[in-house]
Amino acid sequence: xxxxxxxxxxxxxxxxxxxxxxxxxxxxxxxxxxxxxxxxxxxxxxxxxxxxxxxxxxxxxxxxxxxxxxxxxxxxxxxxxxxxxxxxxxxxxxxxxxxxxxxxxxxxxxxxxxxxxxxxxxxxxxxxxxxxxxxxxxxxxxxxxxxxxxxxxxxxxxxxxxxxxxxxxxxxxxxxxxx
Amino acid sequence: xxxxxxxxxxxxxxxxxxxxxxxxxxxxxxxxxxxxxxxxxxxxxxxxxxxxxxxxxxxxxxxxxxxxxxxxxxxxxxxxxxxxxxxxxxxxxxxxxxxxxxxxxxxxxxxxxxxxxxxxxxxxxxxxxxxxxxxxxxxxxxxxxxxxxxxxxxxxxxxxxxxxxxxxxxxxxxxxxxxxxxxxxxxxxxxxxxxxxxxxxxxxxxxxxxxxxx
Numbered sequence: 001x002x003x004x005x006x007x008x009x010x011x012x013x014x015x016x017x018x019x020x021x022x023x024x025x026x027x028x029x030x031x032x033x034x035x036x037x038x039x040x041x042x043x044x045x046x047x048x049x050x051x052x053x054x055x056x057x058x059x060x061x062x063x064x065x066x067x068x069x070x071x072x073x074x075x076x077x078x079x080x081x082x083x084x085x086x087x088x089x090x091x092x093x094x095x096x097x098x099x100x101x102x103x104x105x106x107x108x109x110x111x112x113x114x115x116x117x118x119x120x121x122x123x124x125x126x127x128x129x130x131x132x133x134x135x136x137x138x139x140x141x142x143x144x145x146x147x148x149x150x151x152x153x154x155x156x157x158x159x160x161x162x163x164x165x166x167x168x169x170x171x172x173x174x175x176x177x178x179x
Numbered sequence: 180x181x182x183x184x185x186x187x188x189x190x191x192x193x194x195x196x197x198x199x200x201x202x203x204x205x206x207x208x209x210x211x212x213x214x215x216x217x218x219x220x221x222x223x224x225x226x227x228x229x230x231x232x233x234x235x236x237x238x239x240x241x242x243x244x245x246x247x248x249x250x251x252x253x254x255x256x257x258x259x260x261x262x263x264x265x266x267x268x269x270x271x272x273x274x275x276x277x278x279x280x281x282x283x284x285x286x287x288x289x290x291x292x293x294x295x296x297x298x299x300x301x302x303x304x305x306x307x308x309x310x311x312x313x314x315x316x317x318x319x320x321x322x323x324x325x326x327x328x329x330x331x332x333x334x335x336x337x338x339x340x341x342x343x344x345x346x347x348x349x350x351x352x353x354x355x356x357x358x359x360x361x362x363x364x365x366x367x368x369x370x371x372x373x374x375x376x377x378x379x380x381x382x383x384x385x386x387x388x389x390x391x392x393x
Contacts, residue, residue: 042257043393066263074254080193081186 007046008034014177016129016160021151021171024164026179032164033073035179036131039162040068069125071132075118079107086117089124095150096120097143112138116146123150130154132163144169180264180272187276197242198280202288205238209292220297227296228306228357232350234292235285235310239317240342242281244335246273246325247388256392266385274322274381282314302357309353312369316349317342319373319380326387348372 008031016022024032037043039050041061050057057064077086083093084102093099096116101109109117115138122130130151136144148170151161161171191198212230216222250256259269286307293306324341328334349372356365 037393040257040261042260062263062265065261068261070257070261072254072257074252074257076254076258078190078253078255080190085189 009179010047012048012177012179014162016162016175018128018158018160019155021155021161021163021174023169023171023174023176024162024179025166025176026164030179032179033133036133036162036164037072040070040131041065067127067129069122069127069130071118071122071130071135073133073137075114076121077106077109077114077117079105081106083109083117087120087124089120092120092124095123096146112140112143115139116143119147119150123154128159130159130161130163132161134164134166136165136167136169180268183259183262183264183269183272184275184279187273188279191276191280197245198284201238201241201281202284204241205234205285205288206292208234208237209296213296223297224299225358227293227298228302228354229350230296231289231293231298231306232310232313232354235289235314236317236343236346236350238285239277239281239314239321240339242277243321243325243338243342246277246322247329247391248325248334251329251391256388260388260392266388267381268385270322270326270384270388271381273325274318274384277322278315278318282318286310286314298357305357305362309356309366309369312366312373313349313353316369316373316376317346319376320345323380323384323387326384326391329387329391 012035014022024035026032034043038045041058041064045058052064052067082103082105083098086106087093087098090099090102093102096119098113098116098120101113106114106117115135119135122132135147139147144167151169151171155161155171161174163169163171209230212226212234213223216226247256250259260266262269264272289307289310290303293303298306321338321342324338324345327341328337331337349369352365352368352372356362356369359365
């Protein structure tokens, strides 16, 4: 996998089963984000293949994209839109403790609250594979607890999570890939 | 795609400054010509179609930089490309939104500007009828340029350098339609350019978006 002209990762092999979770660990710049972007199909694969249930995933990019809930290092929150306009699913907002702010324009949110909003959007997407890049950046302890509860529920329903993180995340039975 | 356009319109409505800036620029640009050329009605009337067209193209350039730029910077573009829609549909939705928030208002305000420039009454429908495909073509070509220059330094200048030369054919036929004795030919060419741009520009813009997020 290349990032710009630079070879970042080679010889990476991973798999996640339904209900499984994979934690990517590694120092800054080791290619965790690049790997996530490649799995999402946003960055090109220089060599090798990605399979979904045994079928090459990138053959049909739009349907691959429709399986993925993406959380990048940016929150993709629009200051001019209200919280409820970002995430219409009221339960997802409640799960992340944002129900009180539903009518509030997102420009009034703090950095941590914006992150929670982005996580609520992931939860509301109902997509099977969550790709999360440092999901807990800026979150307080309560919110991390809420987030891990969401993860557990997602996995119990057969969903999958691949996440990069520097902190200890409570994902029972998660495999760890050190880059 | 409808939701995407609706979202763009809602954002444009909340941040109305962009549309207003384009409209004010359009009027000022047209007025400057009148001041520069002088008050001779015959001369102004002869210049009016070209001036309105050029001013409209320049004004429509203004919001292009933010068309994808804002989404690129806050990470929304990644989500749009992962929305399950093909990239060219995302580009097409953006082009539609650009036309609805810039092309259509320009079209509405072009008539008073043309009157100010002493365009004869009988020529007005021809000018406006030509501007409809003209602004549509601009939105498509502009979307392509905005996608191509995404992430580049000095994207605004590059965008103008890519878009304006591509608009020359539409400008020639559009301005010609107003004064030609048989305007049908010019309209046929405008229609042909639109038919060419409609599939090609979003396809190319979609590919450019995929490259931009890599």
